[in-house]
Amino acid sequence: MPLAAPAPANRAVCAAVHRHEHLSKQGVLERAFTFAFRGLVYAQIWEDPEVDLEALAITPDCHVVTIASGGCNVLSYLTANPRAITAVDLNTAHIALNRLKLAAARHLPDHAAFHRFFDEANRPENVDAYREHIAPHLDDVSRRYWEGRDLTGRRRIGGFSRGFYRKGLLGGFIGAAHLVAKLYKVDPRVLLEARDIDEQRAIFEAKLAPVFDKKFVRWLTDQPASLFGLGIPPAQYEALATADPEGRMAAVLKRRLEKLACDFALSDNYFAWQAFGRGYGAGPAAPLPPYLRRAHHAALVARVDRVEVRHANMCDYLDAMPDASLDRYVLLDAQDWMTDAVLDRLWRGITRTARPGARVLFRTAAEPSLLPGRLDPALLDRWEYHVEASRDFTLRDRSAIYGGVHLYVLRG
Structure with a gap:
């Protein structure tokens, strides 16, 4: 068809x-x-905001422009007290999610209600809170999205009463991965029973690692469509496959999952809870992204009006901005999708709009930066690549999904 x-x-x-x-x-x-x-891809963004905040070194005079995605990092950047944040995205569901989060921060009565809505995200009270506190303040397009129906005929806002982090392409991918593991009598949740990193590694090696050696799993992951749920288009799939000498995707995914499961304590890695438990951990000590922490809530509410969300292409947005008007650029992994011509257009826009000391942060599926050999050398020479810092950020990115985290700083 x-x-x-x-x-x-x-x-x-x-x-x-x-x-x-x-x-x-x-x-x-x-x-x-x-x-x-076309629909929701990321109910939660999968770039580590702690790494981002360190790499970006946001100051109170900074105007940050970022791809919006699920909106978690947009709000987390507010903890650094920037002057302004502009979040752009091509995905209408992501735009609606970002606007929902902004309205919730402005209008939910307290941190407890905000925490319940986006941390637990599986309580019937959340739908009531939406109707009473959020819906009257949403723009018409976003309200139509959340009150519209998904493919099952349910209203989308009801996802916050049934486990929102199981929604979207990524939520479905994680659910499918759990089902595949259970075909081999492995429940990924077992990793969350570990008491320390040594036990995490022991469980991974005994229970999870062998699944990637199964013939069916090797065949399945060699199909590019199998990773659509990670938001990985065909061009990025090819780049990711280069991380294994034999081009076997199962081996690449095994190594990335090993980092997620074994390199960081569960008490400090909410990405592991999302992957292995399909939601944030329970209890006051459970790790959370910065924007959901009680300690940041008052600042978040006070600064939320500094965020602007635009349904736009990053290049188009930059083309409309004045010279030397922006300070920080967060491109996520979007450049993995781009042709050389689009890369040149993007970086011409970045370079023209960059103020002195501007920083650009992005991620790649493969380990190396993709700019050398592809970007116009005259543009690339305007920027200094922080090699050692980028390696360190890559090692410490708790989401573990990317091969490289890259920081460029405007020269002069």
Whole structure:
């Protein structure tokens, strides 16, 4: 069955991903990805905000521009007290989620209600809180999204009463991974029973690592469509596969999961709780992203009006901004999708709008920075790559999903 024609709101995503003819193998995969990408992809962003905050070194005069994604890091950056944050995204569901979080921060009565809504995200009271405190303050487009129905016929806002972090492409991918593990009589939740890092490694090696050596799992992960749930389009799949000498995706995923499971204490890594427990941990000591912590709530509420959310392409946004007007740029892993021409356009916009001392932070599926050899050398020479710092940030990124975290600083 042919895929439906893209809606106008999705055409920018198609332009970013489609590189091949419709009927080629890669072309079919690219169009299948953009079809899947039309809805919610990330209920929670998978870039470590603690690493971001250190790398960005945000100061009170900074204007930060970032790809919005699930909005967790947008709000977490407010803890650094920037002058302004502009969050842009091509995905309409992500725009609606960001606007929901901003309205919730402004209008929910206290930290307890905010925490329950986005930490627990599985309580019937959350729908009541939405109706009473949030919905009257949402823009019409976002309200129609949350009060509209998903493919099962349920209203989307009801996800916050049934386990929101199980929603979206990534939530579905994690659920499917749990099902595959259970085919081999392994429950990934067992890792959460570990009392220290040594036990985490022992459980990973005994229970989880062998799953990746199964013939079916090796075959399944060698299909590019199998990673659509991670938000990985075909071009990025190819880059990720280069991390293994034999190009076997199962080996790459095994190493990334090993880092997630074994390199950080469970008491400090909410990404592990999301992957192995499908939600945040319970109890007052459970690790949380900065924006959900009680200690940051008052500052978050006071600063939330500094955030602007735009349904836009990053390049288009930069083209409309004045020279020397921005300070920090967060590109997530979006450059993995881009052609050389789009990379040049993006970095011309960044370089023109960058103020002295500007910083650019991005991630890549493979380990090396993708800019050398692809970006116009005249543009690249304007920026200093912080090699050792980038390696350190990569090692300490608790989400463990990316091969590289990269920091560039404007020269002069």
